[in-house]
Amino acid sequence: MSSAHAQTGPAAAPAPAEQTTPAAQTAGEYEGDIVVTAQKRDQNIQNVPISIQAIGTKRLDDLNISNFNQYTQLLPSVSFQTTQPGSTVVYMRGVASGGDGNHSGPLPSVGTYLDEQPVTTIGGTLDVHIYDIARIESLAGPQGTLYGASSEAGTIRIITNKPDTSGFYGRVDGEVNSVKSGGIGSKIEGMLNMPLSQSAALRVVGFYQRDAGYIDNVAGCRSYLPEPTPTSCTSANGGIVVDNAAFVKKNYNDTETYGGRAALKVDLDSNWTVTPTVLYQEQRNHGTYGYDPKVGDLQVQHFFPEFRRDRFIQGALTIEGKVGNWDVTYAGAYLDRKTYTSSDYTDYAEAYDSAYSSVGGLAGYFYYQDNAGRTIDPRQKIIGTDHFKKTSQELRVASPVEDRFRIVAGAFYQRQTNAIFQDYQIANLGTAVSVNGSPGTLWLTKQKRVDKDYAMFGEASFDILPNLTATAGGRAYIYDNSLIGFYGFGRNPAVDPDDGRPFTATPFNAAGSSQTGVAGCYLANGQTLREAYLNGGDTSALLPAAVSGSPCTNLATYTTTGLIPKRTQGQGATYRFNLTFKPSDKVLAYATFSRGFRPGGINRRGDVAPYDADFLTNYELGLKTTLFDRLRFNASIYQQAWDKFQFSFLGLNSFTIIQNGPNARIRGRGGGCELLDRRPVADRGGLLHRCEDAQRSVRNTDL
Numbered sequence: 001m002s003s004a005h006a007q008t009g010p011a012a013a014p015a016p017a018e019q020t021t022p023a024a025q026t027a028g029e030y031e032g033d034i035v036v037t038a039q040k041r042d043q044n045i046q047n048v049p050i051s052i053q054a055i056g057t058k059r060l061d062d063l064n065i066s067n068f069n070q071y072t073q074l075l076p077s078v079s080f081q082t083t084q085p086g087s088t089v090v091y092m093r094g095v096a097s098g099g100d101g102n103h104s105g106p107l108p109s110v111g112t113y114l115d116e117q118p119v120t121t122i123g124g125t126l127d128v129h130i131y132d133i134a135r136i137e138s139l140a141g142p143q144g145t146l147y148g149a150s151s152e153a154g155t156i157r158i159i160t161n162k163p164d165t166s167g168f169y170g171r172v173d174g175e176v177n178s179v180k181s182g183g184i185g186s187k188i189e190g191m192l193n194m195p196l197s198q199s200a201a202l203r204v205v206g207f208y209q210r211d212a213g214y215i216d217n218v219a220g221c222r223s224y225l226p227e228p229t230p231t232s233c234t235s236a237n238g239g240i241v242v243d244n245a246a247f248v249k250k251n252y253n254d255t256e257t258y259g260g261r262a263a264l265k266v267d268l269d270s271n272w273t274v275t276p277t278v279l280y281q282e283q284r285n286h287g288t289y290g291y292d293p294k295v296g297d298l299q300v301q302h303f304f305p306e307f308r309r310d311r312f313i314q315g316a317l318t319i320e321g322k323v324g325n326w327d328v329t330y331a332g333a334y335l336d337r338k339t340y341t342s343s344d345y346t347d348y349a350e351a352y353d354s355a356y357s358s359v360g361g362l363a364g365y366f367y368y369q370d371n372a373g374r375t376i377d378p379r380q381k382i383i384g385t386d387h388f389k390k391t392s393q394e395l396r397v398a399s400p401v402e403d404r405f406r407i408v409a410g411a412f413y414q415r416q417t418n419a420i421f422q423d424y425q426i427a428n429l430g431t432a433v434s435v436n437g438s439p440g441t442l443w444l445t446k447q448k449r450v451d452k453d454y455a456m457f458g459e460a461s462f463d464i465l466p467n468l469t470a471t472a473g474g475r476a477y478i479y480d481n482s483l484i485g486f487y488g489f490g491r492n493p494a495v496d497p498d499d500g501r502p503f504t505a506t507p508f509n510a511a512g513s514s515q516t517g518v519a520g521c522y523l524a525n526g527q528t529l530r531e532a533y534l535n536g537g538d539t540s541a542l543l544p545a546a547v548s549g550s551p552c553t554n555l556a557t558y559t560t561t562g563l564i565p566k567r568t569q570g571q572g573a574t575y576r577f578n579l580t581f582k583p584s585d586k587v588l589a590y591a592t593f594s595r596g597f598r599p600g601g602i603n604r605r606g607d608v609a610p611y612d613a614d615f616l617t618n619y620e621l622g623l624k625t626t627l628f629d630r631l632r633f634n635a636s637i638y639q640q641a642w643d644k645f646q647f648s649f650l651g652l653n654s655f656t657i658i659q660n661g662p663n664a665r666i667r668g669r670g671g672g673c674e675l676l677d678r679r680p681v682a683d684r685g686g687l688l689h690r691c692e693d694a695q696r697s698v699r700n701t702d703l
Contacts, residue, residue: 038139038157039459040146040329040408041401046624049471049580049590051077051140051636051670057161060133064175066187066209067257068127077140077154077670078110080125084289085211085255086310086339087124092140092154093640094666095616103386103420104449104483104604106611106646106658111143111151114158114279116331117316120150121388122418122449126312126337129257129281131173132191132205134159140670141618141638142596144574145473148412149453152596152616162275163201163265164193181298182214183251199267206260213251215291220244220301222346224353224378225361240363240377244303252287252300272321283310288344304344304381312337312388327398329410337388345380345424353378370428380424380442387419396457409458418449420485421549435490436518436551443517446550447485447604450565454478459576471578479599479613482565486550487604488517491529518542520606521552522563528554555606568600568610586626594618598646603658605651611658615643635671642666 034045034054045054053075055065065071068088072078079096082088090110103122112120119126130136136158143151170192177185187209195201221243259281266274285308291298316333353361362368362378370376396410422445423438435441459473519530524541532538546553546563556563576594583589600612622636647661 034135036135036137037159038137040396041398046626046632046634047582047588049469049578049588049622050592051620051622051638053077053138053140053672055136057134060130060136065130066189067130068125071130071136072156075138075156076672078138078156082289084253084285084308085257086127086283086285086308088127090125090156092138093638093668095153095640095642103418103422104447104602105648105656106601107451107598108150109153109598109616111147111149111155112158113147113155114314115160115277115316116318116329116394117314117333117335118148118150118390118392118414119314119333119335121335121337121390121416122386124339126335127283127310128158128279129207129209129259130158131189131207132161132203132261134161141592141620141640142574142576142594142616144596145457145459145475145576145594146408148414148455148457148475149477149479149597149599152598152614160261160263160277161191161203163203163263165195165198165201165265165267167193168195169193177212179212179214183212183254185210185212185254200265202262202264204260204262208258209256211255211257213254213287214298215253215287215289216250216296216299217244217247217252217287217302218295218299219248220295222303222350222379224349225357225363240375242303242377242379244301247302247305249287253285253289254287255283255285257281257283268321272319275318275320277314277316277318279312279314279316281312284308285310302344303346303379305342306344308339308341310337310339323397325400329394329396329398331392331394333390333392335388335390337386337390339384339386341382341384343382343384345382349379367433368426369430369433371430371432373430376426376428378426380426383421383423383425385419385421388416390414390416404463405460406462407458407460410456412453412455412457414451414453416451420445420447420449432492433490435488438490438551441490443489444550445485445487445604446545446547447483447487447555448547448565449602450482451599451601452480453599467582469580469582471576471580473576475574476571477573477597478569478571480567480569481599481601482567483602483604484553484556484563484565485547486517486521486545486552486554487606488520488554490551491518516605517554518551520554522554522556522558526558526560555604566602566606566610568602568612570600570613572597572613574615588624590620590622592618592620592622594620600646601658605655605657608651608655608657611646612644612660614645614660617641617643632674633671634673635669637669638667640666 034056035042036045036048036054038048038052045052055071055074072080077093078090080088080090092110095109107122108120111118112125114128139155141154143155147155172190174188189207191205193203221241223239223241225239261279263275263277268274288300288306292300295301314333314335319330321328356362356365359365363375368376368378392414394410394412398408399406423441424443425440426442429440429442431439435444438444455475455477457475459471461469461471463469520528522528522543523532524543542552543563545551546556553563557566574595574597578590578592580590595615595617597613597615600610602610618638618640620636620638624634626632642664644660645664646658648656648658651657
């Protein structure tokens with residue numbers, strides 16, 4: 001299946017309509033020097049000695065950027081994979097090992113921040129609607145000193161415009177658009193800034209966007225054995241035949257996004273400011289964002305309802321002030337995100353029907369029957385939810401920026417949970433071959449994941465000479481991750497163990513494997529049900545389910561006092577060393593040696609060992625220049641050593657398994673130029689062409 005909305009690099013478009021971005025900014029786009037806070041201080045972007053790109057308010061507006069897929073196309077070191085809006089995994093500088101979008105897979109390798117608060121979640125980057133945004137910063141390379149665990153390969157920061165006490169103002173923007181080979185979309189957005197007093201202001205944002213579909217679900221049918229010609233749509237020989245007439249639709253994959261954001265800024269006095277914020281967003285996708293070339297261009301044949309709902313709310317509090325002449329910042333947040341999906345799994349059933357054709361297909365091998373013993377339609381659909389909750393707290397201090405010796409230091413805590421639910425359903429599936437207590441459910445995943453991080457961090461800079469600065473930083477961390485619950489098939493105690501079928505199919509399950517599911521659940525004596533059966537013991541005393549809604553628990557650690565989550569823990573340190581040379585206001589050169597990490601975790605298959613943390617070490621040289629006061633040119637070259645990278649692959653019975661692979665090396669270079677000139681292109685001489693040529697010559701070549 002090909003994806004019409006997925007991409008693996010920044011050049012691809014989010015829909016069939018082609019988009020291009022000029023190599024250099026055109027007249028009117030230049031916004032002056034952008035001030036960023038990548039190093040937890042306000043700095044001109046040209047004075048920050050790391051690889052950083054920033055997209056300011058004006059450019060975001062001029063290019064009509066509204067979502068993650070659009071702004072990452074403007075960031076040369078960023079690539080991503082997406083299956084549909086809101087379900088995207090982002091990578092930087094080629095640090096990609098697969099499976100990062102799995103709900104029980106590795107943590108992301110790129111961190112995402114909204115203002116001061118981390119919003120990185122497993123299973124897809126938070127797709128914050130982009131409107132009334134001050135800038136988006138992209139920090140390439142390990143940021144493990146100041147940003148921690150999920151910033152192994154880089155960090156993306158979305159910085160909102162803050163409430164303003166200077167005056168009452170607002171704006172409203174709207175559009176109607178069309179998608180090539182698709183329908184009509186629309187968008188309306190608004191912002192209002194309201195001073196409440198000389199020391200307080202409120203800023204609110206609201207938005208609604210409808211993205212038109214461009215994938216067609218066309219008419220088709222499927223037939224299953226014992227029909228001798230599976231591609232035929234007749235049932236003359238007793239086979240099961242189904243069609244998708246109820247779901248045929250043109251422009252099948254439309255998306256609605258709506259929500260709002262509010263921020264209150266209160267100046268308590270001349271030194272202290274309190275800013276509480278709240279963000280609510282809901283996204284509703286219909287259909288699928290992939291297509292099947294065998295069916296036709298931008299076409300599929302799907303047979304069940306398909307949709308995804310992604311709702312999140314975040315409350316955050318930032319307190320900024322001074323103690324003496326030191327800056328003090330507290331940033332805390334609580335994020336609640338819930339996704340609900342329905343997916344068609346017809347193609348899976350068709351593939352397995354063919355694979356087991358020698359024994360009568362699915363009907364003959366897996367006993368897909370109703371309670372009356374009749375063979376049933378074997379197609380599956382998946383109902384799934386992920387419920388994320390994240391609490392983060394950070395407290396840091398910074399010495400005066402004008403001092404020759406400067407430090408930034410702080411402490412960080414984060415706890416994130418995910419309640420995982422995956423229900424593989426077959427209509428009319430008999431109770432005996434369903435997961436126990438869930439008629440119609442062939443396979444169930446019901447698990448709870450908890451990831452905790454603790455850290456102390458600090459960076460110190462010293463001006464050896466007025467134009468030569470050395471920086472050293474470190475972050476001491478502890479991680480504690482756990483997983484508990486149930487996965488797999490049910491148990492059919494009515495099946496005769498002496499019926500001649502292999503033990504892998506009986507007596508525990510007449511519709512699959514005895515290696516997973518209820519057969520692997522724990523008894524009060526510490527044995528699994530399967531072990532007790534093999535040893536001739538009592539198989540009746542299953543321990544209660546650790547996660548509500550599941551029949552029992554097969555993913556846990558047994559203790560004499562009960563079942564506890566499987567856990568993996570670790571501690572260590574990351575570091576960064578930097579030397580910056582600034583011979584003039586227009587030239588900066590730097591050398592960086594930095595290290596980032598990603599915590600280890602638990603495999604969702606209970607008999608597979610946990611995986612360890614992996615580490616990325618970056619060696620980088622960079623140059624930032626402003627030439628002729630009109631042309632800005634930046635370039636970098638780097639090598640990254642990726643130690644024991646977490647590698648995801650499909651193992652036995654198509655389980656995603658994560659293991660630590662060998663070491664890897666990534667080399668690349670990057671660069672870009674910007675024409676700082678508001679004059680018309682025709683009056684700029686050859687600078688625009690030089691800028692474009694220079695950018696092409698150092699275009700990012702991450703491997």
